[in-house]
Amino acid sequence: MENKIIPIFPAFFFPNVEYFMNLRKFDTLSIEIYENFPKQTFRNRTYILSANGVLSINVPLTKKTSIKQKTSEIRISYTDNWDMKAWRTITSAYGKSIYFEYFEDDIKQFFTNKYEKLIDLNLDILFYFMNKFDIxxxxxxxxxxxxxxxxxxFRNKFFINNKEKKSNLKFSPYIQCFSEKFPFRENLSCIDLLMNTGKESNLIINF
Incomplete structure (x- = not known):
């Protein structure tokens, strides 16, 4: 009997909606930890919708990071207090969202726990959102x-910006913060989905 192929996913920093729409299709999957860490990817970046439009939140890495380092070895730099700055950005963007007060403490912990390694931060985020999205x-x-x-x-199937290949998935629109200023922005961070749709997030993921 032919062995069943186990899909491989990267571990992202607050993955986008597309990531979870693909992930939920599989009963079992592997998270990649042995790749040579690729820079400028969603592994340490996510996109949210702010009052000024879509913006990125990046996790800075220690200067010794090189293309020869394994994903499991990558360490986070806290020299510029990125974590507190990022949390203020998220609070500013979603503080008035309908579900912010329900998830505020949960999300804040990812910015206050001072993770040493990026993979540990990303995995905690992954497991939290899998639970919230009922995956x-x-x-x-x-x-x-x-x-x-x-x-x-799936290690290279999620693209970082609008200049690269678009997803071929169909995204179900939902009401976002600042919807009076901007049209619906699809495939943002899982933070955007959770803060705006709450318990109905799994319906969007399974659309």
Whole structure:
């Protein structure tokens, strides 16, 4: 009997909606921890909607980060207090959202716990949002770096900005903060989805 292919996903910093729409399709998946860390990706960046439009929140990495370091080795830099600045940005963007008070303390902990490694921060975020979105997929971790069928390899299928390839998924619109100023902005951070739709987030993910 042919062995079943286990899809491989990267661990992202507050993954976008597309990430979870793909992830929830699989009963079991592996999170990549042995890749050589690729810079300028969602692994340490996310996009939210603010009063000034879409903006990014980045996790700064220690200066010794190189392309030869494994994802599991990457360390976070706190020299510029990025975590408190990021939390203020999120509070400013979503403080008046309908569900902010319900999830404020949960989300804030990701910016106050002083994670040493990026992978630990990203995994805690992943497990939290899988729970909120009612995703039951079993999570495993890669034991080495393998090349697999492209249909099951999600390590490079999520794109960082509008200049790159668009998702071919159809996104269900929901009311966002600042909707009076901007048209619906699809595929933002899971923070945007949770703060604006609350318990109905899983309906959007399963659209």
């Amino acid at each position: 039951k997929s079993k999570i495993e971790f890669t034991q080495n770096y393998n090349i697999i069928n492209q249909d099951y390899d």
